[in-house]
Amino acid sequence: MLLKIIRFLRGSVDFTASGKFPERFMNITAKNGVNLWNPVPKKNAISASMYLSDYKKIRILARKSRVKTRITTRHGLPFIINRYKKRTGLFVGAVCGIILCIFLSNFIWSVKISGTEEISNTYLESLLGDNGISVGVWKNNLDTDQIERNIQLKCDDIRWMSINITGSLVTVEVKETYKKPKFDTSKNPCNVKAVKDGVITRIQAYNGRPVVTKGSGVVNGQILVSGLDETKQGDMRYLRASAKVYADITEQQTLSIPKKVTYSYADENYVDRKNFRFLWLDFPCNLAFENYDNFVSTVHGENLFINDVVLPVGLKIRTDRELVTTENSVSKNKAEEIAKADCILYEIFTKNKSEVISKQISVKENKDGYRVTTDYIFNENIADQVDFDVTE
Amino acid sequence: MPKKKRIADKNERLPSPMFDMGTMPYIEMLGNRRITVEGSTGILLYDSESIKINTCKTVISFCGRGMTLKCISSSCVEIEGFVTDINFLS
Numbered sequence: 362m363l364l365k366i367i368r369f370l371r372g373s374v375d376f377t378a379s380g381k382f383p384e385r386f387m388n389i390t391a392k393n394g395v396n397l398w399n400p401v402p403k404k405n406a407i408s409a410s411m412y413l414s415d416y417k418k419i420r421i422l423a424r425k426s427r428v429k430t431r432i433t434t435r436h437g438l439p440f441i442i443n444r445y446k447k448r449t450g451l452f453v454g455a456v457c458g459i460i461l462c463i464f465l466s467n468f469i470w471s472v473k474i475s476g477t478e479e480i481s482n483t484y485l486e487s488l489l490g491d492n493g494i495s496v497g498v499w500k501n502n503l504d505t506d507q508i509e510r511n512i513q514l515k516c517d518d519i520r521w522m523s524i525n526i527t528g529s530l531v532t533v534e535v536k537e538t539y540k541k542p543k544f545d546t547s548k549n550p551c552n553v554k555a556v557k558d559g560v561i562t563r564i565q566a567y568n569g570r571p572v573v574t575k576g577s578g579v580v581n582g583q584i585l586v587s588g589l590d591e592t593k594q595g596d597m598r599y600l601r602a603s604a605k606v607y608a609d610i611t612e613q614q615t616l617s618i619p620k621k622v623t624y625s626y627a628d629e630n631y632v633d634r635k636n637f638r639f640l641w642l643d644f645p646c647n648l649a650f651e652n653y654d655n656f657v658s659t660v661h662g663e664n665l666f667i668n669d670v671v672l673p674v675g676l677k678i679r680t681d682r683e684l685v686t687t688e689n690s691v692s693k694n695k696a697e698e699i700a701k702a703d704c705i706l707y708e709i710f711t712k713n714k715s716e717v718i719s720k721q722i723s724v725k726e727n728k729d730g731y732r733v734t735t736d737y738i739f740n741e742n743i744a745d746q747v748d749f750d751v752t753e
Numbered sequence: 754m755p756k757k758k759r760i761a762d763k764n765e766r767l768p769s770p771m772f773d774m775g776t777m778p779y780i781e782m783l784g785n786r787r788i789t790v791e792g793s794t795g796i797l798l799y800d801s802e803s804i805k806i807n808t809c810k811t812v813i814s815f816c817g818r819g820m821t822l823k824c825i826s827s828s829c830v831e832i833e834g835f836v837t838d839i840n841f842l843s
Contacts, residue, residue: 384797387796387825388796390825391825391826391827394827398823398824399821400799400821400822402800402821
């Protein structure tokens with residue numbers, strides 16, 4: 362392979378040496394240090410190959426050995442250059458292209474993060490950006506060891522990280538710290554008390570003496586599982602009571618909805634503003650003269666991928682959507698629908714550990730709007746550990 | 754006291770080689786498919802069925818089929834092909 366490359370770069374010719382003694386020609390060329398390869402014997406001739414530079418020297422040697430040489434095929438770069446000698450633009454373009462490639466390879470084209478689970482990539486990208494690693498940065502001045510240390514000092518969740526610059530691609534490998542599970546290490550005696558009023562449905566006592574039973578009604582602050590227990594000998598002992606006590610509790614949610622609601626929504630009218638992205642530069646691609654007084658923008662960009670490598674060339678599209686503000690009157694049914702939607706959000710985000718036993722929505726109309734009341738019955742854990750002093 | 758013999762004296766008494774090995778051609782064969790001749794002074798005949806190589810002491814003739822010279826330099830020749838016969842012609 363290397364030999365082929367050398368031959369291509371130096372240029373070679375296939376030729377035929379014809380005469381009475383072609384062997385003599387071979388001997389003379391060999392003695393004069395001329396490299397000859399693939400000699401094929403023919404009748405009163407041989408065909409062989411040699412470097413272009415050597416072929417220029419063998420004229421005298423051929424005369425000495427009384428053979429006539431004739432080129433049959435030309436190979437290599439010198440002939441290609443000679444063919445396109447007059448087209449200087451091609452050479453200039455090629456040279457400029459090579460220089461541009463060398464110049465651009467000194468920038469970071471893409472940053473690839475792997476190994477993150479809890480830490481968001483956006484946060485890590487911002488940390489890297491603060492330390493000088495982002496797309497379009499001159500890569501030769503980067504001290505990756507120092508950057509690794511800085512980021513690890515700043516972000517405690519990172520156990521280990523490695524920044525590798527391969528060509529123009531930055532690969533960031535991260536290992537996150539293992540978080541310690543929370544254990545109740547307290548050894549103080551405590552009672553389990555109710556945090557809400559309700560009716561007990563289930564008791565899971567892990568430690569302590571339950572003082573209520575299923576079906577008992579309890580009030581806020583009442584002891585459910587006692588940390589004070591009597592031994593067989595009649596003595597008292599103090600325990601750290603632990604239990605899960607489920608009870609049906611009532612809860613009321615109120616929501617006020619005005620009769621007239623003003624809201625804005627994104628209309629169907631939109632304008633796409635496309636930008637051609639090259640490293641850190643954005644070049645506008647289309648002319649969009651339309652402007653809205655009130656609009657929302659979404660930006661999304663895509664870079665060109667070749668063989669899993671992100672190139673610094675891409676398209677960034679900013680979509681401006683017109684915001685239309687309208688005022689609508691709310692009917693009673695509509696108010697109930699709004700309240701139902703609000704209840705669902707409340708159940709999902711606030712009461713995600715509780716089970717809904719029943720739900721009743723009532724809408725009352727007043728002068729300003731509607732007052733929606735939702736009566737809930739939840740089944741949830743109402744137990745709470747409350748420490749007590751043994752001197753009490 | 755016995756006189757110590759010099760090592761150089763021992764060497765002087767070693768029998769000298771029968772021939773001058775330095776001028777002999779060195780032939781290396783890989784089966785009958787590839788032959789390297791070191792110490793050649795020129796090619797006398799080059800044909801696909803017969804190749805004659807001149808050396809200092811003798812002319813070596815290789816006969817066979819489809820024989821080609823793979824490499825030629827001032828003192829070394831490499832032959833490739835199916836060699837059936839080797840003759841040393843003085």
